[in-house]
Amino acid sequence: MTRAPQKRRLETRARLLEVAAAIVQEQGYSGLRVEDVVARAGVAKGTLFSHFRDKDGLLAVLIGDEVMRLLDGMEAAGAPQDAAELTVRLAPHLDYVSQDRVIFDLLLRYSGTTAAEPDEVVTAGFIRQVALLSRWLQLLQAAGRIRRDQPPELLAEGIQAFLNHVLGVWFCLEHDDETPPAKALEPYLLAWLQPAP
Amino acid sequence: MTRAPQKRRLETRARLLEVAAAIVQEQGYSGLRVEDVVARAGVAKGTLFSHFRDKDGLLAVLIGDEVMRLLDGMEAAGAPQDAAELTVRLAPHLDYVSQDRVIFDLLLRYSGTTAAEPDEVVTAGFIRQVALLSRWLQLLQAAGRIRRDQPPELLAEGIQAFLNHVLGVWFCLEHDDETPPAKALEPYLLAWLQPAP
DNA sequence: AATCAAAAATGACCACGGTCAATTACAAAA
């Protein structure tokens, strides 16, 4: 009886992720094809699907990792002083997601859950982001810089809603010279957080 | 030189839509397969794709029609007296979309655009919904029932954001006995529209 | 009626994600 995955298996999984990341680097998320991944990793197609539920499951790990990295950056930047500065903190996230519709779709599909399976880095990232936002909002409330009549969790989830909204609009537009998502987010955030005076 | 589509063509298109609607009726949106549609319509696969850009294009017409019907209902119900009543007006829309993830995905993908191609009923529906909401919000502002410090258009788009947010969360949950989207929407709407006193 | 160019429809074909019964590699037991 052996419950823990064997060494060989872990190596295969790591190789798949490595190769997938490399292909994404070269061709972008939309250019990732399962056949290419398994070919370059030197395994059969079935193997990939024994490691990841589906193509999205593989993408979720890659994207989840990146989201975690972005969150590290956010946290490192420290708590904002007001709503406008909060927009600045969120800009890297918007920039990342807005680069490819695949990222947006995947985050949207995975990021409402609260039940986290081992693989679900994306869900973990979502939870972490809401938690971080809630903490920051609480600080801002304490400092009297934003409205205090709503719990920080609600405000945080509302911000998530606005993030996705501006991204959704962004992807529907021919984004040649449109206002970037970060800019589009600002009025919503200000109106949402504005202290009831 | 003949620019207008010929009669035969229009008939084929109508038949395809008819059949597709019937199949959706029987199997739900997720059960709609292109092969079934063309088989029952008695045409070749290629024909379908000469009438609609892709499967989504076909779905968009079906769903767009339904959205239009819902908007008729909304308009007929008349302007709400306050934010809470607005939630009630939006409930049918939430109920409809929450019945199948396919609807949600499609609306999300199509409904940010402003450029409407002939077929894009969904886009037209989106524009109409924002316009209707804007009008209602303007009335509520005039009556002093909601905040007046933001333009009704911004408030309307914000509501769209919250609609999609609660739906997104809904589809990530195992919705056995969870709070339905309409219920989840309420706190957001109240907080968003609350007059700054 | 015969001709012909444009419109419409056709269906063999492809791409790509995903499945699963069969096979191989591995580690512990005999």
Next chain:
DNA sequence: TTTTGTAATTGACCGTGGTCATTTTTGATT
């Protein structure tokens, strides 16, 4: 060393959306 049960891998196969060179239909023109 051989046996054996299980973990891991394999790759032929499938479903389904989508393409496009070819064929059929249509209606205006002679």
